[in-house]
Amino acid sequence: MSDGTFRGFGPKAMPFFKALDFHQSREWFWENRALYDSDLYEPFCDLVETLTQRFAAAGLGLRGDRKKSMFRINRDVRFAKDKRPYNRHLSAILSPDGTKMEQGVFYVHIGLERCFAGVAWWSPQPALLLAIRRAIETKPEKFRAMVKALARNGLALDTDGCMKRTPRGFEHVAQADLVAAIRNRHFVVRHTIDPAIIHGPALVDELVDFTIRARPLLDWGRAIEGKPAKD
Structure with a gap:
């Protein structure tokens, strides 16, 4: 039984994904459920627990649960x-x-096509998204300071999925960097994970380092929300 310490994904983690992608069969999945549990699911749960401890030690205000934090491998195919x-x-x-x-x-994704992590304000509810945009408009010096801090840490806001037009009420904003930011639907920084590193505990150090480097985004968003980091 696991003690909750992440030691790496099993050697057959990626081969399992490849075979599952080929078969896409419930019968095949359940025949191979033990391998899924041992090489993928349980190690991922251990990763969540280990990151929770490390994030707490670093004062990042992020935590998870080995069951509730995980997304299901089953797809919702209803629609x-x-x-x-x-x-x-x-x-x-x-x-x-x-x-x-x-x-x-903090989001972490281990998959057949890519492995990556992200720190994000993802699709905020309209009131929060409006507050973020107002903060960019009215306190541009704080937004720019956050962007510069990320850049010093080797990170940049992701621009994927931004609006083609400036949202209503912000047409008067003229500075190009502020316009681009206000058009964002999400505020995200990402880190690509080399699949070769997922099989050992060094993955934890890499993800903690990334999240510490992404802290300027966390602190900026939390100040807008009025929610400081929780211990």
Whole structure:
């Protein structure tokens, strides 16, 4: 039985994803469930627990639960044209309260196509998104200081998915960097994980280092929300 310490994903983690992607069969999955548990699911749960401890020690205000933080490998196919029953990845969120409902989160994704981590304010509710945009408009010096701090740490805000037009009420904003930021639907920094590193405990150090480097984004968003980091 696991003691909750992450030691790495099993050697057959990626081969499992490849085989699952080929078969996409519930029968095949359940025949190979033991391998899924031993090489993917249980190590991922251990990763969540280990990161929770390390994030607490670093004062990052992010935590998770080995069950509640995990996303299911099963796909919701009710309204999808693609009826394949399984994802090609596993992922989890660590958040200020340990649920998937808050903003300012850490996300980690281990998959067949790519492995990466992110720190994000992802699709904020309209009131929070408006508050973020107002903060960019009215306190540009704080936004720019955050962006510069990220840059010093080797990170940059992701611009994928931004709006093509400036949202209503912000048409008067003229500075190009502020306009680009206000058009964002998400505020995210990402870190690419080399799949070769996922099989050992060094992955934890890499993810903690990334999240510490992403802290300027966390602190900036939390100040807007009025929610300081929780111990």
